[in-house]
Amino acid sequence: MADMSREYDVLVAGGGNAGLCAAITARQRGASVLLLECAPRFFRGGNSRHTRNLRYMHLRADKIMTGAYPEDEFWEDLLRVTQGNTNEALARLTIRMSADLGSWMTAHGVRFQPPLGGTLHLGRTNAFFLGGGKALVNAYYRTAERLGVEIAYDTEVHELNIQDSVFSSAVVLQAGSSRKVKARTFVAAAGGFEANIPWLKESWGEAADNFIIRGTPYNTGRVLRVLLDKGVKPVGDARQCHAVAVDGRAPKFDGGIVTRLDCVPFGIVVNRNAERFYDEGEDFWPKRYAIWGRLVAQQPDQIAYVIIDSKPLGQFMPPVFPPVVANSIRELAHAVGLAPDGLEATVSRYNRAVRSGTFDPTILDSCGTQGLDPPKSHWALPLDRPPFYAHSLRPGITFTYLGVSVDEQARVIMADGKRAANILAAGEIMAGNILGKGYLAGFGMTIGSVFGRIAGKEAAAHAVR
Amino acid sequence: MPFADPVTEAERLMTICNACRYCEGHCAVFPAMELRTVFPNNDLIYLANLCHNCGSCYHHCQYAPPHEFSINIPKTFAELRAQSYRRYAWPAVFSGLFERSGLASGAITAVSFGLLMLLSLGLVGPSVLSARHLGGGAFYAILPHDLMVVLFGAVSLYALGVLAVGFLCFWRDMGESPAGWVASAPFARAVWDALRLRYLDGGADGCTYPQEAPSRTRRWFHHLTFYGFLSCFAATSVAAFYEYVFGWEAPYGLWSLPVVLGTVGGMGLLIGPVGLLWLKLRSDPEPNRRDQFPMDVAFLLLLFLTSLTGLILLALRTTPAMGSLLVLHLGFVLGLFLTLPYGKFVHAIYRFAALIRYAIERSRPVPRTGQE
Numbered sequence: 001m002a003d004m005s006r007e008y009d010v011l012v013a014g015g016g017n018a019g020l021c022a023a024i025t026a027r028q029r030g031a032s033v034l035l036l037e038c039a040p041r042f043f044r045g046g047n048s049r050h051t052r053n054l055r056y057m058h059l060r061a062d063k064i065m066t067g068a069y070p071e072d073e074f075w076e077d078l079l080r081v082t083q084g085n086t087n088e089a090l091a092r093l094t095i096r097m098s099a100d101l102g103s104w105m106t107a108h109g110v111r112f113q114p115p116l117g118g119t120l121h122l123g124r125t126n127a128f129f130l131g132g133g134k135a136l137v138n139a140y141y142r143t144a145e146r147l148g149v150e151i152a153y154d155t156e157v158h159e160l161n162i163q164d165s166v167f168s169s170a171v172v173l174q175a176g177s178s179r180k181v182k183a184r185t186f187v188a189a190a191g192g193f194e195a196n197i198p199w200l201k202e203s204w205g206e207a208a209d210n211f212i213i214r215g216t217p218y219n220t221g222r223v224l225r226v227l228l229d230k231g232v233k234p235v236g237d238a239r240q241c242h243a244v245a246v247d248g249r250a251p252k253f254d255g256g257i258v259t260r261l262d263c264v265p266f267g268i269v270v271n272r273n274a275e276r277f278y279d280e281g282e283d284f285w286p287k288r289y290a291i292w293g294r295l296v297a298q299q300p301d302q303i304a305y306v307i308i309d310s311k312p313l314g315q316f317m318p319p320v321f322p323p324v325v326a327n328s329i330r331e332l333a334h335a336v337g338l339a340p341d342g343l344e345a346t347v348s349r350y351n352r353a354v355r356s357g358t359f360d361p362t363i364l365d366s367c368g369t370q371g372l373d374p375p376k377s378h379w380a381l382p383l384d385r386p387p388f389y390a391h392s393l394r395p396g397i398t399f400t401y402l403g404v405s406v407d408e409q410a411r412v413i414m415a416d417g418k419r420a421a422n423i424l425a426a427g428e429i430m431a432g433n434i435l436g437k438g439y440l441a442g443f444g445m446t447i448g449s450v451f452g453r454i455a456g457k458e459a460a461a462h463a464v465r
Numbered sequence: 466m467p468f469a470d471p472v473t474e475a476e477r478l479m480t481i482c483n484a485c486r487y488c489e490g491h492c493a494v495f496p497a498m499e500l501r502t503v504f505p506n507n508d509l510i511y512l513a514n515l516c517h518n519c520g521s522c523y524h525h526c527q528y529a530p531p532h533e534f535s536i537n538i539p540k541t542f543a544e545l546r547a548q549s550y551r552r553y554a555w556p557a558v559f560s561g562l563f564e565r566s567g568l569a570s571g572a573i574t575a576v577s578f579g580l581l582m583l584l585s586l587g588l589v590g591p592s593v594l595s596a597r598h599l600g601g602g603a604f605y606a607i608l609p610h611d612l613m614v615v616l617f618g619a620v621s622l623y624a625l626g627v628l629a630v631g632f633l634c635f636w637r638d639m640g641e642s643p644a645g646w647v648a649s650a651p652f653a654r655a656v657w658d659a660l661r662l663r664y665l666d667g668g669a670d671g672c673t674y675p676q677e678a679p680s681r682t683r684r685w686f687h688h689l690t691f692y693g694f695l696s697c698f699a700a701t702s703v704a705a706f707y708e709y710v711f712g713w714e715a716p717y718g719l720w721s722l723p724v725v726l727g728t729v730g731g732m733g734l735l736i737g738p739v740g741l742l743w744l745k746l747r748s749d750p751e752p753n754r755r756d757q758f759p760m761d762v763a764f765l766l767l768l769f770l771t772s773l774t775g776l777i778l779l780a781l782r783t784t785p786a787m788g789s790l791l792v793l794h795l796g797f798v799l800g801l802f803l804t805l806p807y808g809k810f811v812h813a814i815y816r817f818a819a820l821i822r823y824a825i826e827r828s829r830p831v832p833r834t835g836q837e
Binding site: 129 | 487
């Protein structure tokens, strides 16, 4: 049991990847460290427990990765997905400092494996954690405990005492009562606010009630809110979040990876009014699935249905929930609650527009529609072989972009441009500095690991000084 | 938590796991799962027996209970394995022994001992039983040579036959070609994987057993048990060779090959089972089925006691206690062999069959199930 009456050198808010990297690093540099995790032990680790890989720069193939991934290519990938919404200095720092992550992580208990089935396209750039993110989280907790980091579960940072951009103590909630915890430095690693529906409603209105949160319900953004209220300079678009289309029957929170649906390019997607609304075959699914969350969020009631026939079965990752099955489009419409006439009309209009080509899911093939709005550019085959299958789709929120501004030492920057002396930030709470838009597989963990280590180092240096 | 139908539960779990695949590096189960999109009963039994119960997929699962998906592969598969042991027991009337392993092992061993004692008393008499016997053929003074050969030969053949029937029925249900398991390359790979307990390591640092931290302790204890057993088996084989080829009769000298092999193996069978029991008592109750402890414990205890009585016999074989100790030791040996096909030992048979099938599956081209 952590002793919260003493003053710690370093107080870390958040027990995910970034917080753990910070706590371990600070402790190794001689600081006394208290790490607060607001989840119970089982659900510890924030969204890190749902991750499975991380991207790091490397100049040659190694035991884990199949080829080189140099700084410039990494930077160009980032520039492309963010469309320039990034801080180049921080981004290049992250990329360069990611180079030794593989060995650092291995030394601290994380194990790697070759890319998972169906993810070979990431085999050169991303290292996969053996057993996934929870195995990584478990390994870091074991390392932290062995080093003497004090850990308190079910403990939420609720308030921060900050005067003139200097942190002195935190007010924490534990088992219904609040208490003050003093520390010489504070590391904010408590994630984003994607699980805070009222906050999401500020941007999305009532539609947010229909969002599914793919990760932990504990990312309420409390620490982020407090820091912004205390005058820390925000970064990233407060109105945006990363959203993918997930199975409509997914749990409200914590459904993670398994709720994704990979069959969109093989069929058509209609909204509640049985109308198509976007090109399902625009590009490969891994490149496009991230836009479908937003697309579905803009539809009435934030729901859509993907409809396929029997031809493509077995060509996509098996979905976790069984589809609705029917022998005709009409029956299928009845079964999922769509207007039968409307769905039949949409399907027959689509079927008539399909132009014959050579179907090949591995390339941008020649099967497209003609004279259809919106078109389906590739992999368009008529829906004509029963039985027909339907899955419902909902927006699945992965993370939010709003965060606190930081400098190269992970110190938070106040609205007036001043650096906070003893407040550092790492992980999703500051990822918006670097990933201001879009998504790059495994990059969130890169930012968390690099800035976690920077924050731990700086926090220890400041506290022990 | 007992569930009504482990088959339905296993099918539910595999559907979720197949959409996740994070555990694919831990063992053979998940790569085998990825070769499938549907999970009929026999495939689930195959996957359950391919599982070495290392626990990694439970401790590393973001969906393990209390998550609402409540994924607990080790526990569900343990139940499925127990079902398959009963299903392939021959004759079927003995399948109930799996559920009463402790009682059955105890009773059968006691009866074995009693029977041997009565035979010895009846055939050679109490005064011979309690006298000192030295030199070649001393053991046959207690139980006549032909009786030993017939009794232990018959029991060994029975055990072997029952295990073979189980193996063949299991193999038939897996749907591979009837003689497919003799295919040389996959068979050799399965032997190699079994001998080094390849999948009892979580894919890297060891099983998450008895608790969440990976450890190789269990594999070492299992190795001691398995190779101890093998060494004792080798001791018996060498002794038979000595007797029938060279005409040298037991007991043999302390530095003779049968005694050295038996002593070394016997030590393994003392330390290994005790270690495995010690770990078992400290094991996390969530991924492990405590209700299967009697089956595991009965087998481990029988191994331990067989070895212990054998080593005591070795130590005291020149004293008048030799006769009673020999009968006691042989009582345990007989009990062990009689219960071999109806207890924990059968895991070796079905897991080995599953490993062969896995090696065969891996030697085929892998179907492509698209990208995510």
